[in-house]
Amino acid sequence: MYENIKLIVCDIDGTMVPSHHKLSDYGKEMIQKIKEKNILFGIASGRSIKDIKYILSTWGYNQIDFIIGLNGSQLYDGTDDKVYDYFQMKPEWIKETFDIMRPFSHNPVMYFQKAYMCGVYDEKIHFSAQYTKSDYVVAQSEEDFYQEPNAKIMFRVDEKDMPEVERRVKEFESVYYKGNKTQSTLMEFQNRQASKAYALEQFCIKHNIKLIDTMAFGDTTNDNEMIEAAGIGVCMINGSQDTKELADVITEKSVIEDGWADFIDRYI
Numbered sequence: 001m002y003e004n005i006k007l008i009v010c011d012i013d014g015t016m017v018p019s020h021h022k023l024s025d026y027g028k029e030m031i032q033k034i035k036e037k038n039i040l041f042g043i044a045s046g047r048s049i050k051d052i053k054y055i056l057s058t059w060g061y062n063q064i065d066f067i068i069g070l071n072g073s074q075l076y077d078g079t080d081d082k083v084y085d086y087f088q089m090k091p092e093w094i095k096e097t098f099d100i101m102r103p104f105s106h107n108p109v110m111y112f113q114k115a116y117m118c119g120v121y122d123e124k125i126h127f128s129a130q131y132t133k134s135d136y137v138v139a140q141s142e143e144d145f146y147q148e149p150n151a152k153i154m155f156r157v158d159e160k161d162m163p164e165v166e167r168r169v170k171e172f173e174s175v176y177y178k179g180n181k182t183q184s185t186l187m188e189f190q191n192r193q194a195s196k197a198y199a200l201e202q203f204c205i206k207h208n209i210k211l212i213d214t215m216a217f218g219d220t221t222n223d224n225e226m227i228e229a230a231g232i233g234v235c236m237i238n239g240s241q242d243t244k245e246l247a248d249v250i251t252e253k254s255v256i257e258d259g260w261a262d263f264i265d266r267y268i
Contacts, residue, residue, distance in 0.1 A: 002232060002267050006213040007040040009068065009200060009226070010260060012047070012055065014219035015236055018255055019183070020131050023059040030261040031061075034268065042203070044068035044196045046152075046182050046222055048111050049076045049083060051132040070111070071180070071190055071222050072199040073151035077206065085151075086198065087191035093177045094146040094153050097189045100172045100179070104165055107156040110145055112137060117144065124156060152190040159184045180222045181240075188222065196226035217260045218243060234263060 013019045016027060034041045042065050045052055049069035053076075056064060067076040075084040098108070108119045115135035118125050119142075129136050139145060145153060157165055165187050169179035178192045196216075204211055216223070216230035219239035224246050227233030235247035238254040253259035 002215065004213050005039055005215050005232070005268065006209050007042070007065075007204065008034055008215045008217075008264075008268075009042045009044050009066075009196075009230070010217040011196075011219060011223050012043060012045045012052070013183070014238065014255055015217050015223075016043075016255070016260055020127070024258055024261070026258050026265075027261045028060070030264040030268075033264060037268065039268070040065040040207070040209070042066035042068065044072075044200070044216070044218075044223070044226060046071045046188060047132070049074050050114070051134060054132050066203050068196050068199040068203075068226075070151040070194075071182075071188065072195040072197065072226075073190065075199040075202055077203065079207070084199075084202065086202075087194040088149040088151055089153060089177055089189065089191055090149055091146040093174070093191075094150065094189070096172075096174065097153055097155075097177070097179070098142055098145070100168060101155050101157075101165070101187070103168065104155075104157050104161050108139075108142075108145055109154040109156060110150055110152070112150075151194070152188050154182075154186055154188045157185055157187060162187070182220060182222045196223065197229035198225075200226055200229060217263075219255065234260070236260065 010016050043052055049067050052067050065078050073086050110117045117137050117139050121138050177189050179187055179189045182188050212231040214230045215232040216226045217234045218227050219236040220243055224243055228246050233247045234249045235243045236255055236259050237251050244250055251259035251263050253262045
């Protein structure tokens with residue numbers, strides 16, 4: 001059924017591993033299986049390429065065919081070791097997102113130069129920093145976040161507030177940028193033209209691969225466009241309902257059970 005697949009791309013958190021976990025030995029075996037079949041393999045994540053490379057190194061991988069970072073605002077091509085940057089958020093758009101999020105308790109986070117900038121350095125920020133060995137700086141004021149263009153702005157919120165956050169983001173929908181829930185406590189805003197699907201398409205064009213011959217794994221809203229664009233879009237059984245509705249296939253096992261690896265083992 002999937003004999004023509006030439007490229008496989010996977011989201012990390014909630015797809016390949018539970019958040020802040022290492023890849024299992026079974027997962028590593030399936031990556032090896034993919035490579036032995038001469039299928040290109042890549043990672044797509046909301047994280048930066050720098051952070052993804054660090055995570056991959058903790059898994060024992062120092063080289064990979066490609067990485068889609070920052071939900072598609074970055075593309076790393078491992079075949080020529082080049083990084084490509086795409087659509088960014090303008091400062092005035094970032095400022096608007098603060099107005100959208102103002103009714104809720106939140107902690108803004110942004111990739112800042114080679115570090116992160118946050119509103120408050122709390123326990124969750126500390127945990128994330130330790131996971132990727134990243135540096136953080138604390139903003140002196142809200143205005144620090146919209147001094148220059150940036151790939152995206154993230155807001156950490158209380159899980160109980162997320163349904164209302166999603167409603168407000170939809171109410172104040174912009175033609176220039178979009179808001180996606182990427183975790184149960186994280187809302188991210190990004191240029192509307194940026195997506196994992198766009199970066200995937202750019203890599204495929206460069207390497208003369210048809211999208212119909214690709215397979216993408218994901219679990220939530222920021223994976224939707226990639227899952228739609230791929231020839232075979234696979235959603236994790238633990239994924240969000242909107243992503244399941246767009247997928248061609250749903251895994252039989254969850255991320256905790258290595259559902260993506262089980263799917264590769266069965267069908268590739």
